[in-house]
Amino acid sequence: DQQVKQNSPSLSVQEGRISILNCDYTNSMFDYFLWYKKYPAEGPTFLISISSIKDKNEDGRFTVFLNKSAKHLSLHIVPSQPGDSAVYFCAASEWQAGTALIFGKGTTLSVSS
Amino acid sequence: EPEVTQTPSHQVTQMGQEVILRCVPISNHLYFYWYRQILGQKVEFLVSFYNNEISEKSEIFDDQFSVERPDGSNFTLKIRSTKLEDSAMYFCASSIRDSSYEQYFGPGTRLTVT
Numbered sequence: 001d002q003q004v005k006q007n008s009p010s011l012s013v014q015e016g017r018i019s020i021l022n023c024d025y026t027n028s029m030f031d032y033f034l035w036y037k038k039y040p041a042e043g044p045t046f047l048i049s050i051s052s053i054k055d056k057n058e059d060g061r062f063t064v065f066l067n068k069s070a071k072h073l074s075l076h077i078v079p080s081q082p083g084d085s086a087v088y089f090c091a092a093s094e095w096q097a098g099t100a101l102i103f104g105k106g107t108t109l110s111v112s113s
Numbered sequence: 114e115p116e117v118t119q120t121p122s123h124q125v126t127q128m129g130q131e132v133i134l135r136c137v138p139i140s141n142h143l144y145f146y147w148y149r150q151i152l153g154q155k156v157e158f159l160v161s162f163y164n165n166e167i168s169e170k171s172e173i174f175d176d177q178f179s180v181e182r183p184d185g186s187n188f189t190l191k192i193r194s195t196k197l198e199d200s201a202m203y204f205c206a207s208s209i210r211d212s213s214y215e216q217y218f219g220p221g222t223r224l225t226v227t
Binding site for chain 1: 119156161168206218
């Protein structure tokens with residue numbers, strides 16, 4: 001039962017262009033969403049989050065958009081840099097249900113120079 | 114910048130043996146978590162811990178698993194009798210508050226059960 005889905009296992013982008021990573025969810029009770037970046041042999045690193053009461057949150061080159069009606073969120077990275085090459089995980093939580101983060105399977109982003 | 118640390122980075126054990134994975138969460142954080150990632154699969158929640166007790170656990174966290182905060186800084190995950198399918202990366206995480214706040218992850222311990 002995949003409550004959080006990242007349907008694109010990989011994405012390749014040229015340096016300087018926009019990277020758009022997508023995530024869909026099925027549980028309408030999710031009220032907090034996060035993006036994590038993970039390099040090989042390291043733990044997930046928190047990038048940016050968004051509460052369900054918002055539809056956009058921006059932090060530097062990273063912007064997360066939330067479309068609650070479509071149960072869809074996306075992470076935009078502008079401009080993309082080679083150092084952004086990593087696996088990106090979307091995660092969600094439901095405050096009322098507890099503390100667990102539910103992760104998607106991840107999208108591997110490759111930024112070429 | 115404060116960070117979550119985990120030891121050891123790699124643990125090899127034989128099936129049936131007990132292992133203890135250790136974590137030092139960020140010092141002012143109040144919630145602690147263990148997750149695991151089997152090779153090629155997604156990160157899965159195991160357990161959360163708050164105020165010296167388990168606040169939530171998943172179906173994976175059966176009687177073979179236990180957690181403890183033995184002192185003011187360490188947070189441990191014990192697997193009593195390891196199975197081959199316990200081989201995975203185990204990540205510790207901590208957050209300053211509950212699930213409405215970001216969880217910060219450690220670098221992980223790779224557990225290999227032979």
